[in-house]
Amino acid sequence: MKLIKTISFSLIAMGLSINQVMAEDYVIDTKGAHASVQFKASHLGYSYVIGRFNTFEGTFSYNENDPAASSVNVTIDATSVDTNHAERDKHLRSSDFMETDTHPIISFVSTSVAPDTENNMAITGDLSIHGITKSVVLDVVPIGNGKDPWGGYRRGFEGTTTVAVENFGLPEWVGEIEITVIAEGILQ
Numbered sequence: 731m732k733l734i735k736t737i738s739f740s741l742i743a744m745g746l747s748i749n750q751v752m753a754e755d756y757v758i759d760t761k762g763a764h765a766s767v768q769f770k771a772s773h774l775g776y777s778y779v780i781g782r783f784n785t786f787e788g789t790f791s792y793n794e795n796d797p798a799a800s801s802v803n804v805t806i807d808a809t810s811v812d813t814n815h816a817e818r819d820k821h822l823r824s825s826d827f828m829e830t831d832t833h834p835i836i837s838f839v840s841t842s843v844a845p846d847t848e849n850n851m852a853i854t855g856d857l858s859i860h861g862i863t864k865s866v867v868l869d870v871v872p873i874g875n876g877k878d879p880w881g882g883y884r885r886g887f888e889g890t891t892t893v894a895v896e897n898f899g900l901p902e903w904v905g906e907i908e909i910t911v912i913a914e915g916i917l918q
Contacts, residue, residue, distance in 0.1 A: 752794070754793070756915025756916060758786075760787055768912075769781050770910075782811075785809075786806040797849075811823060811828070811830075833859075833861045838868075850870060857891075859893075869891065886913065886914040887913050895907055
């Protein structure tokens with residue numbers, strides 16, 4: 731009986747190791763500008779402000795055989811906020827909003843991945859904005875994958891989430907912000 735338990739444990743451990751080996755590690759291609767972090771926020775309920783963060787970096791690990799074993803980590807330079815209006819961007823960096831002098835980094839670190847039958851995923855993770863961390867869920871869809879013209883391999887995803895800004899210590903009257911991340915990763 732002890733031998734069977736030992737063999738069973740060894741087989742389980744081998745199975746876990748095989749799944750871990752099958753994971754592919756990617757660096758998000760920000761150098762080639764094949765990735766973006768964008769947002770959309772209501773402006774006084776009359777229109778929308780569309781913006782982006784120009785400076786960010788990240789990685790993701792994807793396991794095609796076991797997507798639940800995948801992960802993502804993105805770090806954003808909050809000072810790189812860009813709404814195509816310099817005075818508004820300065821205001822967004824100020825103590826009225828993001829306080830980028832004190833809180834220059836926005837980050838997302840996944841804590842779990844739940845795939846569905848369509849290859850989409852719900853990625854739960856810790857989002858930190860303005861020095862406050864909350865759990866959010868990104869709805870993620872695959873865009874595509876394959877060899878690139880330079881001999882590498884790439885994989886891309888689009889993820890969206892909507893957050894209530896007051897949860898992050900930002901002005902309640904802003905309401906919700908829709909965040910979209912497009913990540914094309916280069917296999918390492």
